[in-house]
Amino acid sequence: MPERVGVVGLGIMGFPMARNLLRAGFAVSVTNRTIARAEPLRADGATVCATPKEVASQSDLVISMVTTSSDVEAVTFGDDGIADGAHPGLLAVDMSTISPDVAKDVARRAAERGFRTLDAPVSGGEIGAIEARLTIMIGGDDGDVERAMPVFRALGKTIVHMGPHGAGQATKLANQIAVVLNNLGVSEALVFAAAQGLDLAKTREVIASGAGGSWAMANYAPKILSGDFSPGFMVDLQQKDLRLALDAAYATKTSLPGTALTHTLYTALQQAGGGREGNHSLIKAIEKLSGVEARAKKTSG
């Protein structure tokens, strides 16, 4: 069982995850590109390091929680990266959402350098990270997954070993496909209802209770109706994940017409300067096309 756990990347997700590891009793060392982000964790007992190399050298298991595939490659194999601090028995667990092919490549290169890896992306967002209720989708070898389980249990609730290296990332991308199409369903249903002059709060409630129901209808639609477009999960990051899904689909000649369409609609949001709004602002693209806004009114039919 790993006793010393490192965290590389202390953003919206990595920061509360590091805090949960401290609470669970692990010896935690951390680093971040902007090192000031790490300071509050020092007070909680974390060791603040200057580089991923330094974190890796004093950890049994090191988590990376960064943004892009190239970020993962940089913190793992770049100058002063995890590989430079690797030692026999080090397990590097990347919990960012990146390309399944890059995850496989990282595993192969790590094996050459004498350490092991898992890909273990998460869903559940900032709130899931704070409350240690993440869903964790894992790709890699059985023994490594078993070794990492005490760490995963400190971070999440639904923890599933999906298959070999890359399978965690592939599962995360499949999840994002479902998320954005459910989100599109919310968007088009509410815009249609608004154009038909319906009471939108009632419409949402009726749809949510039946065969049109979804996590998105339960969670995004009330925010939309109240005009709250703060993230949650940002359009720019959702778009990054859709790009990964469409790249992986392209590589296997998998045709995903709805995902491709939704990706294009998110692009229009980014073009209009909305990349840092919440995922549910997808409806703004449909509203713009349709010349109608879907917001709740006080009056009802």
Place this chain on the structure above:
Amino acid sequence: MPERVGVVGLGIMGFPMARNLLRAGFAVSVTNRTIARAEPLRADGATVCATPKEVASQSDLVISMVTTSSDVEAVTFGDDGIADGAHPGLLAVDMSTISPDVAKDVARRAAERGFRTLDAPVSGGEIGAIEARLTIMIGGDDGDVERAMPVFRALGKTIVHMGPHGAGQATKLANQIAVVLNNLGVSEALVFAAAQGLDLAKTREVIASGAGGSWAMANYAPKILSGDFSPGFMVDLQQKDLRLALDAAYATKTSLPGTALTHTLYTALQQAGGGREGNHSLIKAIEKLSGVEARAKKTSG
């Protein structure tokens, strides 16, 4: 309170609804284009009539449960239709899914002929009809809705007065938009997962538990993975409803790119002879485009 209730149309939905009305203690008269369909209800105490006119003449409230807008116009205003048997105080409640504009037109014409109407389409399918657990979305006047409530309570659980004539139909169409896009989300997520070589049962479970979850992921995906494409709700009927939604959207210049795309994919299913399969066979269109089948295997990763 209506004591005598008529049912015109004894198909998959109308038949069990008539039975539930009998169970609830109403005096029920029924008719159907194919009159033999009505015979089992006679044994339960229903009066079997030759025409909608005859049903209307002996009912306080008459339900129509047929297929298309023109079916509703025919049973209401055609030869020996409901209007021909109308009397002061008759309330004609159309529970079919039809055009909101036709529902408004039916209300206007009925008023000219001296009887009143509601549009009250349902969701919940055959099982909801059998178990008296339908969701009922109502358009019309307050007093008429109140009068019909004892009848609705014998048929459904979630009963919502959405607004004036046509608002029930518009809500149903908004619901169908959400249903088909959630269904597309299931289809593309599972096809992607299959192409990536993932264990599909595990993938489904992980997605269903989080932000990608939906009624469709909970109910359609297991049938897909087991290869069961029986209806449930048929592609031909879903396609009819999408046509109504897109017609209503066209009339208000509402742009629904995802709904339009999904309509086109259902068309391909119909073209291939799959119109009488279940709604969740939408995935077959994505499978065909992608050259991969999403079925559960015994082996797991």
